[in-house]
Amino acid sequence: MTGNISASSPIQPEEIWAINNFIFNRSVVFAVGGCRGDWLKQVVNNKDIKEIHAFEALATTYYQACAELWYLFPGGKLRLNNIALSDNEKPAGVEKTEEAHCRNRNSGEFSVYATTLDKYCSSRRIRHINFLKISAAGEEFNILRGAETMLSKGAIDFIQFEHGNTYADSGAKPEQAGEFLKKHQYQIFRLGSQDLEPADFRSETESSHYLVIHNRLIQYIFEQEKKLINLEALPAEYGILPRGVVHVGAHEGQKLRTYQGMGIYHTLMIEANPAVYDKLAAACNSLAGVVTKCCAVSDVDATVPLYCAAADQSSSLLPLKHYKEINSDIQELATLATMEVVAKKLDTLLAEANLQPQNYNILNIDSQGSGLKALRGAPELLKHIEAIKIRVYYDELYAGCGIIYDVDDFLAAYGFIRVDVSTPYHPLWGEALYLKKPGISMTTLGSQGRFGNQIFQYAFLKIYAQKHGLQAEVPQWIGSTIFDLKDARISRRYPQVRDNYKDRPSVPKENFAFETNNPLKNKDVCGYFQYHTKYYRPYQNYFRSLFKFTPEFKNVFSQALREVYQQGNTLVAIHLRRGKDIRTADPRWAYYAPTAWYLDWLQSFWHTLDKPVLYVASDDLQSVSQDFSGFNPLCVKQFQTEPAESEFLVDFYILMHADILAIANSTFGFAAAMLNQQGKIFFRSEQRKKMLIPFDPWNSEPLLWD
Numbered sequence: 001m002t003g004n005i006s007a008s009s010p011i012q013p014e015e016i017w018a019i020n021n022f023i024f025n026r027s028v029v030f031a032v033g034g035c036r037g038d039w040l041k042q043v044v045n046n047k048d049i050k051e052i053h054a055f056e057a058l059a060t061t062y063y064q065a066c067a068e069l070w071y072l073f074p075g076g077k078l079r080l081n082n083i084a085l086s087d088n089e090k091p092a093g094v095e096k097t098e099e100a101h102c103r104n105r106n107s108g109e110f111s112v113y114a115t116t117l118d119k120y121c122s123s124r125r126i127r128h129i130n131f132l133k134i135s136a137a138g139e140e141f142n143i144l145r146g147a148e149t150m151l152s153k154g155a156i157d158f159i160q161f162e163h164g165n166t167y168a169d170s171g172a173k174p175e176q177a178g179e180f181l182k183k184h185q186y187q188i189f190r191l192g193s194q195d196l197e198p199a200d201f202r203s204e205t206e207s208s209h210y211l212v213i214h215n216r217l218i219q220y221i222f223e224q225e226k227k228l229i230n231l232e233a234l235p236a237e238y239g240i241l242p243r244g245v246v247h248v249g250a251h252e253g254q255k256l257r258t259y260q261g262m263g264i265y266h267t268l269m270i271e272a273n274p275a276v277y278d279k280l281a282a283a284c285n286s287l288a289g290v291v292t293k294c295c296a297v298s299d300v301d302a303t304v305p306l307y308c309a310a311a312d313q314s315s316s317l318l319p320l321k322h323y324k325e326i327n328s329d330i331q332e333l334a335t336l337a338t339m340e341v342v343a344k345k346l347d348t349l350l351a352e353a354n355l356q357p358q359n360y361n362i363l364n365i366d367s368q369g370s371g372l373k374a375l376r377g378a379p380e381l382l383k384h385i386e387a388i389k390i391r392v393y394y395d396e397l398y399a400g401c402g403i404i405y406d407v408d409d410f411l412a413a414y415g416f417i418r419v420d421v422s423t424p425y426h427p428l429w430g431e432a433l434y435l436k437k438p439g440i441s442m443t444t445l446g447s448q449g450r451f452g453n454q455i456f457q458y459a460f461l462k463i464y465a466q467k468h469g470l471q472a473e474v475p476q477w478i479g480s481t482i483f484d485l486k487d488a489r490i491s492r493r494y495p496q497v498r499d500n501y502k503d504r505p506s507v508p509k510e511n512f513a514f515e516t517n518n519p520l521k522n523k524d525v526c527g528y529f530q531y532h533t534k535y536y537r538p539y540q541n542y543f544r545s546l547f548k549f550t551p552e553f554k555n556v557f558s559q560a561l562r563e564v565y566q567q568g569n570t571l572v573a574i575h576l577r578r579g580k581d582i583r584t585a586d587p588r589w590a591y592y593a594p595t596a597w598y599l600d601w602l603q604s605f606w607h608t609l610d611k612p613v614l615y616v617a618s619d620d621l622q623s624v625s626q627d628f629s630g631f632n633p634l635c636v637k638q639f640q641t642e643p644a645e646s647e648f649l650v651d652f653y654i655l656m657h658a659d660i661l662a663i664a665n666s667t668f669g670f671a672a673a674m675l676n677q678q679g680k681i682f683f684r685s686e687q688r689k690k691m692l693i694p695f696d697p698w699n700s701e702p703l704l705w706d
Helices: 013-022 039-046 059-072 117-123 140-145 148-152 165-169 174-183 215-222 231-238 256-261 274-284 346-352 371-376 404-412 451-468 478-482 537-545 551-565 595-603 621-631 644-656 667-675
Strands: 028-032 051-055 078-081 090-094 110-115 129-134 156-163 186-191 196-198 208-214 244-248 266-271 290-294 302-309 335-344 362-365 387-393 416-426 429-436 439-441 471-474 496-498 523-526 570-576 612-618 660-663 681-686 691-694
Touching: 013 039, 013 156, 013 186, 013 208, 028 039, 039 051, 039 059, 059 078, 110 117, 117 148, 129 140, 140 148, 140 156, 140 174, 174 186, 186 215, 208 215, 215 416, 231 256, 231 362, 231 387, 256 266, 266 274, 274 290, 335 346, 362 371, 371 387, 371 404, 387 404, 404 416, 404 429, 439 451, 451 471, 451 478, 451 523, 451 537, 451 667, 537 667, 551 612, 551 644, 570 595, 570 644, 570 667, 595 621, 595 691, 612 621, 612 644, 644 667, 660 667, 667 681
Parallel strands: 028 051, 028 129, 051 078, 129 156, 244 266, 244 362, 266 290, 362 387, 439 471, 439 523, 496 523, 570 612, 570 660, 660 681
Antiparallel strands: 090 110, 156 208, 186 196, 186 208, 302 335, 387 429, 416 429, 681 691
16 A cells, blocks of 8 residues: 655645635644645734644655654643554555655555544544544545444544646546535535535546535534424334423523424423523413423532523523634623522433323424433433434533533433534534434343353354444343443333244344344344354354453453463363263253263364363363263363353353363354364264364354254
8 A cells, every 4th residue: 555645745725725714723633744835834823723734655755744743732632653644544655756746666665554534533642633634645535444333423524635747647536536525415515716616526646625514514604594403303214203392491492382383282491590491481372281490400409500691592501611612702692690590300300200201202402502411311201302403512512511422421321312403503502403213121131041042142142233224222131241232221011922932043134134124123132043144144243352351350251261271282172071961951052062972072173282171161070070080181170260150141251262172062162162262173963974074163053953
């Protein structure tokens, strides 16, 4: 690949115009390549930038840029990185462009480290980029592909790139970038000296600057009619039939007519400012189904300060923070007084008013800065809400307000996704619409079968939910404690649909298939879901990612694994099932595999291994361990495991990390094999052949049936 290198070049008039019009105070700016040019200097001289992240792949250029730029950025605002950006992490061959628009083909290649913009931002907790400038010698499209997570969230406002000789030489076509960006709700324009023109991607050799703008900013940039989120469109656009609405920050009741026009009967209007509330109460007087309350809404039941603004609609529970830095003309937001008001959690408010939360399925939070606090105080109400309209921010304009991605994360735990956002008045604030995803639950998880069965059940549920855009809900189960999981708990009782394990389905039935065109929605699924693992194989990485032990458990299990490897270099682990419950299980698959099968197998290759060490896992060690005494086996009893009930988890962890693994006809060992990423050889017991046979964990039946 080529690297993110371009030499110093004079700034063009259209670039100056873009800086003046599309980079705002408090912006987070990314500059990829071209760090020795005038562009960064122009930015810092004309804007009060929050921070700049610049990338230069070539070491000599990087150090020259350091010398030239550090003095311009007091307070650590500049992060200058000697790395390249691309579509994945890799060493990168870099060609240095010696002069603008002309590649020096004799300059040679340099090996540098490359990462993706997504990984860079994730590792540094950067959640939003206001302006991204790419001068990367044909790598523009690869850099954009490496930013797909950020782009999918609309977390980059503006992107500037150049289409010229180096772009054409790389073989990339700007039309590809255009289609890619369109998929993520972006539009592309050609930068003129004083305006934006339609992107026509002129001849392959003409140098043109392009500006990419997220759709949410189009109204603001082009001064179109200002439109915020329209709740009246919910039935037609999203199929949501309103039952009732809770309106936080109802002011004087201006939305009453809208709600009545939507046919909403149950309406709760809440206003914190007592003087404004009197007007609200008068407007709602004697209206059937309308309840008004005078209080603030927060995440606590307490008395709190209300910062009263010159424009009473702009009053807030939070003081201003960065608003003045983005807009010095904010007289309407100026705090005239502070008063103490009663604040309640929404759940408390409904309970005290004897209002049933199931009567409300729309939540409109029109408060300044405190919307996230209101959500945190409504866990019971959120179980019944289908649509949320809320004021959102892309910077901390109010002290402690949280930004839009905090709202995303909080609501995701309740099954909501953001489907629309509008910022017509300023790029840093606006409104967002969240809808609850259809749900799928598994209330039997944790009570149907033992640990190995539960691994399959949980994996099926999560893959199915991810594939079909559903909210997975589960009860508390052992995985909630030992794995690093963040799952929504059961919030509704859905009709149950069973996958009958007695049919021994190797192939998922139509509605249970990951690729079905008719997925189950708002259903509670029950079954074992032990399909042939070729159906799980396309989701192998996601499957494995679900079962990462928490640090607390991993530390204990890792210590046991280290002690095992202190005894040798090659770990051979075997699992034998002997528990009492096997006697009552289905005899078509449940049986005691004789230790002789394992002994014959071990003796056939043991002498060929490099310092082998044998680990024996079983639910009845006393009955099997003596048979393997000739191999000096290790077992869980030799480790200090607290509590003793977790010994089977140590077994599972060691099976997951064995170099060579032999298992019983059991989902416990099979699940460990699927999660084993270092094993080279996998064998299992086979009743018909009366021996151990090789198998591929990701292309086999989890259980062999007679």
